[in-house]
Amino acid sequence: MSIGIHGFARLAGAPLAALVGLLALGSAAAQAPPDLTGAWERYRGPAGDPATPPPESKPPLRAALLKQWEERRAAEREADARGEPIAKGYTHCIPEGFPTMMGGPFPLEIVQSRSQINIAQEAYSQLRRIYLGKPLPKPDDVEAGFYGHSVGAWQGDTLVVDTVGIKEYVTYRDAPHSPQLRVHERLHLVKPDILWDELTFEDPAVLEKPWTVTFAYRRMPNYEIIEYVCEDNREYADDKGVTRLRLQGQ
Amino acid sequence: MRRIVRLLGPAVLALAGAGNASAHHSFAIFDHSQTYLLKGKVRSFQWTNPHGYIDLEVREGPPGIDHYTLELTSINMLQRAGWKSTDVHPGDEVTAVVAPLRTGDSGGLLLELRMQDGRKLVPPVPAADTFKRSQQ
Numbered sequence: 025m026s027i028g029i030h031g032f033a034r035l036a037g038a039p040l041a042a043l044v045g046l047l048a049l050g051s052a053a054a055q056a057p058p059d060l061t062g063a064w065e066r067y068r069g070p071a072g073d074p075a076t077p078p079p080e081s082k083p084p085l086r087a088a089l090l091k092q093w094e095e096r097r098a099a100e101r102e103a104d105a106r107g108e109p110i111a112k113g114y115t116h117c118i119p120e121g122f123p124t125m126m127g128g129p130f131p132l133e134i135v136q137s138r139s140q141i142n143i144a145q146e147a148y149s150q151l152r153r154i155y156l157g158k159p160l161p162k163p164d165d166v167e168a169g170f171y172g173h174s175v176g177a178w179q180g181d182t183l184v185v186d187t188v189g190i191k192e193y194v195t196y197r198d199a200p201h202s203p204q205l206r207v208h209e210r211l212h213l214v215k216p217d218i219l220w221d222e223l224t225f226e227d228p229a230v231l232e233k234p235w236t237v238t239f240a241y242r243r244m245p246n247y248e249i250i251e252y253v254c255e256d257n258r259e260y261a262d263d264k265g266v267t268r269l270r271l272q273g274q
Numbered sequence: 275m276r277r278i279v280r281l282l283g284p285a286v287l288a289l290a291g292a293g294n295a296s297a298h299h300s301f302a303i304f305d306h307s308q309t310y311l312l313k314g315k316v317r318s319f320q321w322t323n324p325h326g327y328i329d330l331e332v333r334e335g336p337p338g339i340d341h342y343t344l345e346l347t348s349i350n351m352l353q354r355a356g357w358k359s360t361d362v363h364p365g366d367e368v369t370a371v372v373a374p375l376r377t378g379d380s381g382g383l384l385l386e387l388r389m390q391d392g393r394k395l396v397p398p399v400p401a402a403d404t405f406k407r408s409q410q
Binding site: 105107108109117146147250252253255256257267268270271272273 | 299300302303304305317320322323324325327329341342343345348350351353354375376377379380381
């Protein structure tokens with residue numbers, strides 16, 4: 025809501041209390057955050073689409089770690105080419121955790137209130153909670169977990185979130201991190217139904233510089249999240265850590 | 275959407291339902307260079323995550339195969355593509371197009387299921403068009 029000069033002229037004779045009330049209402053409306061509540065799916069638009077984020081870069085790891093990371097990626101590619109993919113947490117029904125859950129693979133659901141925002145990932149029924157208006161604890165004061173401890177605040181139309189306390193075992197694209205990792209996010213609508221989450225990894229112990237990854241999501245009107253329980257994976261890891269399929273009768 | 279499952283080709287469905295699930299789960303255990311055509315009777319239809327499964331008694335297929343385990347995508351992906359847990363029952367006579375395990379064991383990835391009543395059920399396999407069809 026905005027009140028132009030002509031509006032002020034018309035209000036000149038109004039009681040002061042009413043004027044103050046109207047101004048307060050206008051201010052509150054201008055500051056009202058966008059409503060992100062609902063289901064969202066990853067969005068990848070056509071080439072040249074400004075609503076599609078730039079492609080991901082590889083993690084700017086310190087030299088020795090980057091070498092290990094690239095060797096591991098190469099080993100995974102070679103194992104896939106042999107038809108012997110290396111078993112991952114997924115094989116053992118272990119959810120990806122944050123921030124991988126923000127990348128999909130299934131839809132997300134955002135539920136927004138004044139004090140808290142919950143983001144659920146349909147796969148594995150994962151859930152992270154973002155507490156608004158709370159101070160960010162030090163990483164050492166948080167018991168590390170799969171989703172960390174997240175606090176957030178609205179800065180205009182942008183939801184700014186900081187997360188610490190992510191288990192070292194829980195990685196994004198297998199990039200190692202230290203217990204001091206802090207992930208800074210900026211969530212904002214780039215179009216009425218396209219949301220971006222710009223995630224910046226800050227971890228000087230392992231990164232040469234902050235690493236930013238951006239996900240885009242498209243609103244899914246009327247979609248209701250489906251439950252997901254990793255109930256029976258017949259894929260398993262053999263004694264060499266290779267993914268195998270348990271067959272009928274085994 | 276259920277209607278679309280029956281009318282559209284598998285590549286289109288793969289694009290519609292895949293998301294980035296392929297980044298989440300490797301399909302490298304399955305042979306991308308050939309498919310098997312298996313005819314037989316459903317022994318069980320397992321409606322679970324992270325995958326659905328069909329156990330099949332094979333009557334007609336490559337030599338030496340008398341039973342086969344068919345892996346499906348996540349049942350969440352199946353539901354988004356229009357599948358229901360009641361689409362397939364034990365005892366159903368079916369024809370399955372599968373990408374076999376590269377080990378040669380009696381299991382594979384289901385790419386298409388043809389039912390006796392004419393229904394064609396297509397799981398939304400990510401990048402389904404990368405599986406070369408050798409037996410239709």
